[in-house]
Structures are given as structure tokens and as C-alpha cells.
Amino acid sequence: MAELIVKIINRSANPLPSYATADAAGMDLRAHLETALTLQPLERSLVPTGLFIELPSGYEAQLRPRSGLAIKQGITLLNTPGTIDADYRGEIKVIIINLSNEPQTIAPGDRIAQMVIAPVTQASLEPVEILTTTERGHGGFGHTGKS
Ligand SMILES: O=c1ccn([C@H]2C[C@H](O)[C@@H](COP(=O)(O)OP(=O)(O)OP(=O)(O)O)O2)c(=O)[nH]1
Numbered sequence: 488m489a490e491l492i493v494k495i496i497n498r499s500a501n502p503l504p505s506y507a508t509a510d511a512a513g514m515d516l517r518a519h520l521e522t523a524l525t526l527q528p529l530e531r532s533l534v535p536t537g538l539f540i541e542l543p544s545g546y547e548a549q550l551r552p553r554s555g556l557a558i559k560q561g562i563t564l565l566n567t568p569g570t571i572d573a574d575y576r577g578e579i580k581v582i583i584i585n586l587s588n589e590p591q592t593i594a595p596g597d598r599i600a601q602m603v604i605a606p607v608t609q610a611s612l613e614p615v616e617i618l619t620t621t622e623r624g625h626g627g628f629g630h631t632g633k634s
């Protein structure tokens with residue numbers, strides 16, 4: 488696999504994110520918190536990571552939920568996938584929300600999300616009057632049925 492260099496500053500006491508297995512797609516991000524954070528049902532919070540990255544131009548970082556947190560605690564990312572632009576120099580923060588019926592607690596250092604680095608394609612828009620005809624046409628939103 489091609490190696491891509493991402494510069495990183497870590498202002499937290501947590502270890503740097505890393506790939507947990509040989510072919511893991513994402514690196515887990517940890518909460519940079521002083522004290523535990525409890526979210527009431529449907530409450531959301533912007534959780535700092537203490538991490539600042541510099542991506543090469545032409546790449547983004549996507550912040551995605553962790554499935555274990557989602558199924559066990561109903562915690563997900565409100566804006567999934569969160570987008571970290573290559574020109575962003577601020578702290579990476581994670582917007583978590585508690586979609587369970589009970590209060591849920593995040594402890595300092597907990598792994599709250601995963602970060603996937605992905606290539607970006609920027610497009611040029613070409614204004615036209617007519618688009619090409621297709622079999623699908625305007626059909627969408629369940630147009631082809633369920634089974
Ligand atoms: O979950 C997220 C989403 C975004 N960001 C940072 C990095 C990203 O480059 C910047 C802007 O994100 P986005 O474009 O999603 O937010 P916006 O509401 O459009 O803000 P802006 O007007 O600053 O682009 O905020 C995060 O730290 N966490």
C-alpha cells in the first residue's frame with residue numbers, strides 16, 4: 488500500500504492514533520477531556536481530540552462512528568462522515584450524539600470515532616441546458632422497488 492505522510496500535532500496526553508490491524512481503514516480518535524462527559528438522550532457534544540493535522544493537497548480525512556459504540560451505547564456522529572479539509576489547521580473535533588434512551592458517559596481517552604484518509608476529486612462545473620437521456624431518468628427514492 489502506498490505510504491502517505493500526514494503531519495500531526497498532538498496536544499493531548501493520549502497516544503497518537505494508529506491503525507489497529509494490518510488493513511484497518513481507520514485510526515481511532517480519542518477524547519481529549521479533563522473529566523468524564525455524560526450525554527443525556529439526544530444530547531450532542533463537540534468533543535476535542537487535541538489533534539491537529541496537515542493532509543497533503545488532494546486528500547481529506549473522514550470522521551466516522553465506531554460500530555461498537557453505536558450498538559452498545561447508541562453513540563454516533565451527528566454529521567457522519569465529518570469532513571476534515573486538507574487546508575484545515577484547527578483542532579480535530581468530533582460531534583457525538585447519544586441516540587439511546589439513557590444517559591451515556593465518555594471517559595477521557597475513550598476512542599470515540601475513527602478517521603479514514605481518502606482521496607478527493609475536485610470537479611469543474613459545466614453549465615448546460617440539457618442532460619443526456621437515461622433509462623432511470625428522473626426515477627429515484629425507491630423508484631426501482633424493494634425486492
Ligand atoms: O466533524 C468535524 C467536521 C469538521 N471539522 C473541521 C475540519 C473541517 O475542515 C472544518 C469545516 O468543516 P465543515 O466544512 O464540515 O463545516 P462547515 O460548517 O461547512 O464550516 P466551514 O464554513 O468552516 O467550512 O471543521 C471537524 O473538526 N470535525
Ligand SMILES: [Mg+2]
Pocket residue numbers: none
Ligand atoms: Mg465547509
